[in-house]
Amino acid sequence: EVQLVESGGDLVQPGESLRLSCAASGFTFSNYWMSWVRQAPGKGLEWVAKIKEDGSKKYYVDSVRGRFTISRDNANNLLYLQMNSLRAEDSALYYCAKYDSYHFDQWGQGTLVTVSS
Amino acid sequence: QSALTQPASVSGSPGQSITISCTGTSSDVGGYNYVSWYQQHPGKAPKVMIYAVSNRPSGISDRFSGSKSGNTASLTISGLQAEDEADYYCTSYTSSGSYVFGTGTKVTVL
Numbered sequence: 001e002v003q004l005v006e007s008g009g010d011l012v013q014p015g016e017s018l019r020l021s022c023a024a025s026g027f028t029f030s031n032y033w034m035s036w037v038r039q040a041p042g043k044g045l046e047w048v049a050k051i052k053e054d055g056s057k058k059y060y061v062d063s064v065r066g067r068f069t070i071s072r073d074n075a076n077n078l079l080y081l082q083m084n085s086l087r088a089e090d091s092a093l094y095y096c097a098k099y100d101s102y103h104f105d106q107w108g109q110g111t112l113v114t115v116s117s
Numbered sequence: 118q119s120a121l122t123q124p125a126s127v128s129g130s131p132g133q134s135i136t137i138s139c140t141g142t143s144s145d146v147g148g149y150n151y152v153s154w155y156q157q158h159p160g161k162a163p164k165v166m167i168y169a170v171s172n173r174p175s176g177i178s179d180r181f182s183g184s185k186s187g188n189t190a191s192l193t194i195s196g197l198q199a200e201d202e203a204d205y206y207c208t209s210y211t212s213s214g215s216y217v218f219g220t221g222t223k224v225t226v227l
Contacts, residue, residue: 035216037163044120045155045163045206047216059214062118095162102210103153103168110162 009111022096121219139207147188151210
């Protein structure tokens, strides 16, 4: 059974940094692109970033490019999202998603990031 | 990248059919057959219902079907059931290699 478990969400002040993690199990992690998707409270889904199987290619939504970095550790089946210069508008539930055949076929339960002074 | 346009809400009675539209541009929906649809119940993670415009993952009821014409994709739910009441989001691959989600549609079963 595929499992994706996010962690690292917290309450932080504007301008601070945070690193999210996603522990994957139940599939061969190194064979799949992975992605982060976020959802602000009461709002819709927003794709954030994706990373190739070997980490060699990364794509970002315009609003986070230059501030967020997606990475992965295939030896330990971990996906990361390093978030710097956080803004209030980055407050959201962040989902880790497995990406297969151009869709997000498995999702974690999310980790909550709140950016507020 | 602007969000794909979906109706805010759609409703129907049990047993009826409803259709949710998802309108984009030639740089996303119209340019690729990589539209997928997600169902999200309150407090739960999204779940894929349709991928690659019209393909159903294993275990998804055949009451759910997808299609596309030009820059607009559609999700049809036939034989509407109480458990179908949820939020639905479309998403599409884009020409920049990124993804864009739709604005979301709340489905209400009357």
